[in-house]
Amino acid sequence: MPEPTVTMAGSPTDPPTVRCATADATRALARALGAELVGGDVVVLTGPLGAGKTTFVQGLALGLGVTAPVTSPTFVLARHQRPDAAGPRPDGPNLVHVDAYRLAGALELDDLDLDSDLDRSVVVVEWGEGLAERLSPARLQVHLDREPAAAGGTAAAGGAAALAGADAEEASPGDEPRTVRVEPVGLEAARTARVLAAVRGVPGVREAQAC
Ligand SMILES: Nc1ncnc2c1ncn2[C@@H]1O[C@H](COP(=O)(O)OP(=O)(O)O)[C@@H](O)[C@H]1O
Numbered sequence: 001m002p003e004p005t006v007t008m009a010g011s012p013t014d015p016p017t018v019r020c021a022t023a024d025a026t027r028a029l030a031r032a033l034g035a036e037l038v039g040g041d042v043v044v045l046t047g048p049l050g051a052g053k054t055t056f057v058q059g060l061a062l063g064l065g066v067t068a069p070v071t072s073p074t075f076v077l078a079r080h081q082r083p084d085a086a087g088p089r090p091d092g093p094n095l096v097h098v099d100a101y102r103l104a105g106a107l108e109l110d111d112l113d114l115d116s117d118l119d120r121s122v123v124v125v126e127w128g129e130g131l132a133e134r135l136s137p138a139r140l141q142v143h144l145d146r147e148p149a150a151a152g153g154t155a156a157a158g159g160a161a162a163l164a165g166a167d168a169e170e171a172s173p174g175d176e177p178r179t180v181r182v183e184p185v186g187l188e189a190a191r192t193a194r195v196l197a198a199v200r201g202v203p204g205v206r207e208a209q210a211c
């Protein structure tokens, strides 16, 4: 898997913003985070359509030892997957993957009856902002977005410059840089430190140059 080429601003305790040049880099980052997650954790994913939320969940699943394919659960609302018996975390938490895009609101989230599963599951909610927070006061908020430069007219030039170096060789057609902001909210200090260390420990992660 190609390494995420990432840039992070600020001190080690700030929520890092990671730059992932390719979809595989986004998966690699999420995989490292997923390996840190335990039952009861809630991950809220935000960002526009196509930003890479489902792609992120694919990596997260691998970190949980779930190898069943992860696709958008838009039409089933919530998908429950167990870790592989032969994988790295056979007794680890289940993955509950929710896409709240089509949920009308908190009431429908209640209908999913996630509460009974929470302790034994990592619940990941796409489009969960303002909705999934109530599942747990402690959660990981992850915001994915296209880079500002990629949205403008100079996207190609900006992207090419940004991809120069090792990542350029690994990029496939369709890959475009994304920024991924990882913000632990309400987690114990020790877990916050572990999560941030996991992000910073992904091969290829480096501190941002001052800009
Ligand atoms: N750096 C990147 N990170 C994540 N996805 C990327 C990246 N570059 C290109 N992509 C592509 O963008 C698309 C993101 O789709 P998806 O994960 O379904 O988005 P969302 O769930 O946010 O709507 C995928 O086709 C993925 O391959």
Ligand SMILES: [Mg+2]
Residues within 6 Å of the ligand: 053, 054, 072, 099, 126
């Ligand atoms: Mg999606």
